[in-house]
Amino acid sequence: MTRTTDPAPPRDRLLRAAAELFHREGIATTGVERLCQVAGVSKRTMYQLFETKDALVAESLAACGPAVVAAHLPDGTSGLDPRERILAVFAHLDELSGSPEFRGCPFLNTVVELRDPDHPASVVARSYKQRLTDFFAEQARLAGAPDPATLARQLTIVYDGSTSRAVTQGAGLDGLAVLTAGALLDAHLRTG
CATH class of the missing domain: 1.10.10.60 (Homeodomain-like)
Structure with a gap:
């Protein structure tokens, strides 16, 4: 026992x-x-x-999800403008990626490892990844982007790609995530 x-x-x-x-x-x-x-x-x-280990995987991801999301998004009292709020997400990722304990995004890792889009844990992971995209879309809208939905999906790709690169290389991003997201924001906001 x-x-x-x-x-x-x-x-x-x-x-x-x-x-x-x-x-x-x-x-x-x-x-x-x-x-x-x-x-x-x-x-x-x-x-x-x-009932199964799969059920535990899904429930554990759902249980830790709110804390993971909250840790990566600036709170509403940060005093940052929308562009700065978006870049704060990438600055946090840049900072985390330099830690030897960095293992990437738990949501992305789960979906990649399971390779089953219908697995209950994959469904949970997608819902949390959507929260990040929704955050980007709202901030892009507030910043005046002409197509906030597209910009939000692009920013999510940059986030996921940056996370994957840091894990694959076993090294920090050294500001690359912020630089890339900033260039993407500048391109979209200039056309607005």
């Missing part, structure tokens, strides 16, 4: 452990046994709480 000193309910411990392990080590390489050990629960308890 697994024991833990964490007073949180087993479900919460499993969701936290799953979010951490799946992002750090990958979904396929994180076995149920390891997950249960880290969470301090038995396999029996896990399967009583979650």
